[in-house]
Amino acid sequence: MKQAVFRRGIGGRAAALVILCAAPGARALDGPALAGRPVQIDVTNAGSVLYNADNRNSRPGSVVRRIDDDWGVFYNRLNVQASSGPFQLGLRLDSALFYATPDPTKVALDLTRERHGGALPDPVPGDAALFFVQKTTEASNELVTRYTSWTYPAKYYLGYSTPDVEATVGDFYAQLGRGLVLSVRKLDELSSDTTVRGARMTYKARVDDVRLRMTALGGAMNPLRFDEASGRYLGVGPGTTTGLLALTEAGMPRAQASPFESRPEPTYAPDRVVGAQIEGGPRVLQVGVQGALFDRTFTDSGTNAEAALSPGTVRSASRILNGSVSVAAPDLGGHGALYFEAALQNMTYPSVLSQSGRDLPDSGHALYASATVTEKPVTFTFEGKHYRRFYPLLANVNLGRAPEFSVVQYSAPPTAEAFWVDTEFEGFNTCVTGGRLRADVEVGGGSTVFAWLGRYLSWAESVANARCETGEQNENRVWDVASGAEHVSKNRKTRVSATIGGRTDDTPRALPHPEGGETHLFYQEAYLRYDVTTHLGGPFTLKLQGWDRRRHQTQGGIPDPWTELQHLFALDIARFTVGAGYEYTGNPQFPDHYFNGLFAYAINASSNVSLFAGQRRGGLRCVSGVCRVYPPFEGVRLDVTVRF
Amino acid sequence: MRGSVRTSLLALAVSTTCLVACGANNADVPDELLAAIPKGGGSDYPEGPYGTAAGDVVQDLCWDAWQNPKADGYDPARLRRLCLSDIHADRDARLLLVNSSAIWCVACRFEYGGSEGEDGRPSLADHLAERRDQGFRILGTLFQDGASEPATPADAAQWARLYAVDFPFALDDDHHLGLFTSSSIAPFNLLVDTRTMKIVLELEGDEPATLFGAADAFLKDAAAE
Numbered sequence: 014m015k016q017a018v019f020r021r022g023i024g025g026r027a028a029a030l031v032i033l034c035a036a037p038g039a040r041a042l043d044g045p046a047l048a049g050r051p052v053q054i055d056v057t058n059a060g061s062v063l064y065n066a067d068n069r070n071s072r073p074g075s076v077v078r079r080i081d082d083d084w085g086v087f088y089n090r091l092n093v094q095a096s097s098g099p100f101q102l103g104l105r106l107d108s109a110l111f112y113a114t115p116d117p118t119k120v121a122l123d124l125t126r127e128r129h130g131g132a133l134p135d136p137v138p139g140d141a142a143l144f145f146v147q148k149t150t151e152a153s154n155e156l157v158t159r160y161t162s163w164t165y166p167a168k169y170y171l172g173y174s175t176p177d178v179e180a181t182v183g184d185f186y187a188q189l190g191r192g193l194v195l196s197v198r199k200l201d202e203l204s205s206d207t208t209v210r211g212a213r214m215t216y217k218a219r220v221d222d223v224r225l226r227m228t229a230l231g232g233a234m235n236p237l238r239f240d241e242a243s244g245r246y247l248g249v250g251p252g253t254t255t256g257l258l259a260l261t262e263a264g265m266p267r268a269q270a271s272p273f274e275s276r277p278e279p280t281y282a283p284d285r286v287v288g289a290q291i292e293g294g295p296r297v298l299q300v301g302v303q304g305a306l307f308d309r310t311f312t313d314s315g316t317n318a319e320a321a322l323s324p325g326t327v328r329s330a331s332r333i334l335n336g337s338v339s340v341a342a343p344d345l346g347g348h349g350a351l352y353f354e355a356a357l358q359n360m361t362y363p364s365v366l367s368q369s370g371r372d373l374p375d376s377g378h379a380l381y382a383s384a385t386v387t388e389k390p391v392t393f394t395f396e397g398k399h400y401r402r403f404y405p406l407l408a409n410v411n412l413g414r415a416p417e418f419s420v421v422q423y424s425a426p427p428t429a430e431a432f433w434v435d436t437e438f439e440g441f442n443t444c445v446t447g448g449r450l451r452a453d454v455e456v457g458g459g460s461t462v463f464a465w466l467g468r469y470l471s472w473a474e475s476v477a478n479a480r481c482e483t484g485e486q487n488e489n490r491v492w493d494v495a496s497g498a499e500h501v502s503k504n505r506k507t508r509v510s511a512t513i514g515g516r517t518d519d520t521p522r523a524l525p526h527p528e529g530g531e532t533h534l535f536y537q538e539a540y541l542r543y544d545v546t547t548h549l550g551g552p553f554t555l556k557l558q559g560w561d562r563r564r565h566q567t568q569g570g571i572p573d574p575w576t577e578l579q580h581l582f583a584l585d586i587a588r589f590t591v592g593a594g595y596e597y598t599g600n601p602q603f604p605d606h607y608f609n610g611l612f613a614y615a616i617n618a619s620s621n622v623s624l625f626a627g628q629r630r631g632g633l634r635c636v637s638g639v640c641r642v643y644p645p646f647e648g649v650r651l652d653v654t655v656r657f
Numbered sequence: 658m659r660g661s662v663r664t665s666l667l668a669l670a671v672s673t674t675c676l677v678a679c680g681a682n683n684a685d686v687p688d689e690l691l692a693a694i695p696k697g698g699g700s701d702y703p704e705g706p707y708g709t710a711a712g713d714v715v716q717d718l719c720w721d722a723w724q725n726p727k728a729d730g731y732d733p734a735r736l737r738r739l740c741l742s743d744i745h746a747d748r749d750a751r752l753l754l755v756n757s758s759a760i761w762c763v764a765c766r767f768e769y770g771g772s773e774g775e776d777g778r779p780s781l782a783d784h785l786a787e788r789r790d791q792g793f794r795i796l797g798t799l800f801q802d803g804a805s806e807p808a809t810p811a812d813a814a815q816w817a818r819l820y821a822v823d824f825p826f827a828l829d830d831d832h833h834l835g836l837f838t839s840s841s842i843a844p845f846n847l848l849v850d851t852r853t854m855k856i857v858l859e860l861e862g863d864e865p866a867t868l869f870g871a872a873d874a875f876l877k878d879a880a881a882e
Contacts (some may be wrong), residue, residue, distance in 0.1 A: 018788065020672070072805055072806055072840075073806070073807050074807050074830065074831050074832055074836060075805075075807075075832065075835075075840045076840070076842060077835070077839050078805075078840065078842045097738075114672045118686060122690075124688065125690070133687060133689070133690060135689070136689070136693065137687075137689045137690050137693035138691075138693065140695065141690070141691055141692040141693065142690055142691070143694065144831055145686075145690055146694060146832065147831070147835075147836065150836060151835045151836055154709065155839075157701075163726035186748070207844035208879070273708075273709075274708060274709070274710070275706060275713070276709055276710075278710055311692040320711070321862070323861050323862075324858065324860055324864065324867045324871070325860070325861075325862060325864040325867050326864060326866055326867060329867050347840070364869050366874070372865060372869070372870070373866045373870060374866075406709070410860040412838075412842065412862065413837060413838035413839060413842065413845070413859060414839075416839050416841055416842055416861075438763060439763065439764060439863070451674075475763075475767060475768060476767050476771075476772045476773075476777075476778045477863045477864070478762070478778060478827040478862075479864075479866040479867050482777075484777070487772060487777065487778070523770065524770075525675060525766070525770060525819055525820075528762075528802070543737050566763075568763045568766055569763050569764070569803070570759070570761035570763075570802065570803030570804075571761070571803050571804075572803070588768075601803065601804035602761060602803075602804050602805045632798060642841070
């Protein structure tokens with residue numbers, strides 16, 4: 014796939030495509046027959062036009078915070094699926110076409126002028142000229158990984174499926190165990206969608222009550238290459254596409270060099286994986302054995318030694334072997350369920366590192382358990398974890414050039430926390446013991462009250478501790494408590510939930526307080542979350558959502574506690590939705606207030622159009638322990654999804 | 658900036674030419690700005706082309722710094738110009754670690770502070786003491802404060818005093834290390850061969866095992882030469 018660069022008339026093309034996308038008449042299409050079987054073709058197109066104005070995060074001298082203003086993109090995802098009998102064929106074609114981009118020279122000039130109070134001094138001092146040269150270099154280097162128009166085959170597959178056999182060639186999602194061994198999937202909240210591009214086969218057998226399922230898979234990892242929040246793309250280079258990877262990377266975005274670089278620096282190198290799973294047993298007790306071997310794709314960036322694009326404890330491992338045994342009792346006679354998994358991880362390093370990297374971990378292990386016990390009206394849920402040197406499989410991404418893609422990982426060890434928790438800092442989950450017990454009590458009328466208590470000890474949160482030494486000098490102690498209530502109306506048209514909770518994270522050892530002296534407090538928070546959907550009668554439905562937090566992070570450079578507010582309001586009127594949002598943060602790293610509005614129209618069950626205008630707060634967003642930092646957004650966004 | 662200036666100027670010209678040719682909305686660069694770029698020369702600092710990737714020669718960056726912060730009493734008035742060429746001129750130096758930190762960065766605090774105890778994490782000063790005789794050097798830099806604003810001399814003094822920094826420490830308010838990594842990333846560590854001024858390793862994040870593993874491998878090879 015060649016790079017598609019459109020510099021003129023892109024706005025017109027984008028508008029035309031959006032109009033095309035918005036054409037009514039969405040339905041699945043019946044195509045020609047194949048070997049006597051009808052072919053059903055399903056086409057879904059999701060198009061977005063975004064314009065990012067000044068998001069108010071600029072800082073003196075910062076290229077990165079200036080260059081994320083005043084850019085626009087038409088981002089289109091075309092999904093075509095065809096199925097006939099047991100066969101399925103699918104293609105997702107992604108296009109990112111930029112119709113407005115910042116100019117690196119102008120960015121450098123603006124920063125230089127601001128450095129001198131708004132205008133260049135007369136005469137111009139030498140240091141101002143050097144500052145300008147450096148900022149031009151920075152801006153040019155930054156732009157080669159952003160705001161570049163691409164059209165590429167994001168996902169494609171050919172599948173064959175019968176009750177006994179499933180086979181896929183191309184892209185597929187995979188999870189082995191509870192995510193400790195392998196977990197590649199879609200996380201819409203984080204704009205992440207990773208697959209394995211290769212082949213997978215699953216065989217299923219059943220004899221009386223005993224079921225058996227065997228899966229084998231292999232291929233190259235394939236994350237989404239475009240990040241719509243930043244306009245950044247992942248580009249492979251010549252050294253990262255040898256052998257099988259030349260095939261799996263055909264048509265994918267390529268790294269480019271800026272005028273200041275002698276060669277393109279790849280921002281992504283696809284790792285390879287082979288994995289297998291056997292699970293089965295009678296209905297009351299399922300046993301699984303699963304394993305995955307990851308083989309890194311290292312490159313020689315000029316030092317005559319092959320290395321990861323961004324070295325690190327996990328990324329520098331040339332091979333990583335994950336394996337686990339799991340036992341599941343999915344139904345305890347209607348009174349609950351049990352799950353237990355024990356995993357091992359072994360990382361192999363290139364000889365140059367293994368001989369000198371005395372602090373690198375050799376092998377790690379993880380124990381994870383969950384249990385649900387129900388005795389109406391009470392349900393207890395417990396999740397526990399005990400991880401030692403057990404790391405998520407971080408993708409081989411160049412963090413300096415594409416930090417937004419640091420979220421890409423190929424496994425997701427369970428956190429045993431609420432899915433929204435974003436306060437497991439640094440390597441918290443790599444060297445940790447803890448668990449959470451939740452109790453739900455049905456109080457009648459569709460209402461439930463609940464509470465939980467979590468206790469975690471981590472030895473890799475306030476100190477880099479690759480070998481997971483579990484002494485007090487490395488320890489962080491966390492209490493996490495919450496309680497709340499949920500209500501669902503009989504007709505299920507009204508749902509209300511509210512949670513109030515807190516978290517405190519301290520250390521046995523004294524930490525330097527940012528304003529002098531010492532403290533044992535590492536982090537503290539109190540919060541309220543609510544989610545209300547209520548049918549008002551007729552075509553009207555009201556939706557309210559909010560998350561208010563009072564936070565204090567003593568080691569984050571903000572000496573005082575700060576408040577964060579997030580409130581969303583929406584009213585459905587038949588097929589129309591109007592909404593408004595307000596966000597606030599007292600964190601001095603970001604602007605204070607954010608306002609936004611939304612208008613949406615549902616064309617039919619699977620087609621809709623929405624217009625968002627306004628501001629959104631930046632910051633860390635996490636889903637089940639996978640986190641990324643979002644920049645603040647300020648601008649307009651039009652989304653049109655149409656299914657034919 | 659000496660030798661790097663010629664290359665940078667050339668690169669700027671190339672960039673400008675490219676942008677014009679590509680049809681982008683290029684800004685006009687005032688002639689007086691281009692004319693003000695100092696003309697260097699006469700240094701034994703390695704000549705360009707300079708680059709920002711591992712294996713490239715790093716350009717001669719300069720900062721306002723304390724050569725010996727403790728002896729200078731962390732006094733902002735005693736910040737002096739310190740360039741990579743000064744460290745290149747140190748014949749006993751063999752490998753330089755340039756560390757980039759920010760006050761908002763939690764991990765940076767643990768790089769500087771370490772933790773005590775038998776299995777505690779060594780601080781940057783501990784790592785330096787262990788390898789100083791092998792020609793290992795550290796240059797610490799601070800580029801932003803807790804609100805992501807450019808660090809001030811007072812911020813640098815507060816940071817250096819807090820961690821009793823006793824190796825060269827610079828104020829990087831212009832974020833020179835932004836040439837290598839995003840200003841949203843800290844810590845960032847750069848290992849440079851002080852003989853050739855070639856980049857040995859660029860490392861985003863707090864990864865001491867990888868960082869000092871690579872440093873030890875380099876120093877071992879250097880000792881065997």
